[in-house]
Amino acid sequence: MNFKLSQKAVISINTKYSKKIQELANTKWEVSANSCGCTGDCGSNWMRS
Numbered sequence: 001m002n003f004k005l006s007q008k009a010v011i012s013i014n015t016k017y018s019k020k021i022q023e024l025a026n027t028k029w030e031v032s033a034n035s036c037g038c039t040g041d042c043g044s045n046w047m048r049s
């Protein structure tokens with residue numbers, strides 16, 4: 001019984017965190033794509049996002 005409850009909890013936690021991780025990954029990708037563009041000013045772009 002404990003194992004089933006634990007597994008449900010783990011699945012729900014993984015679902016929540018996987019969404020957050022995916023958002024973070026997308027944000028990092030956008031930052032890395034945009035940060036050192038024409039301006040070459042990585043710092044301000046990193047701080048903005």
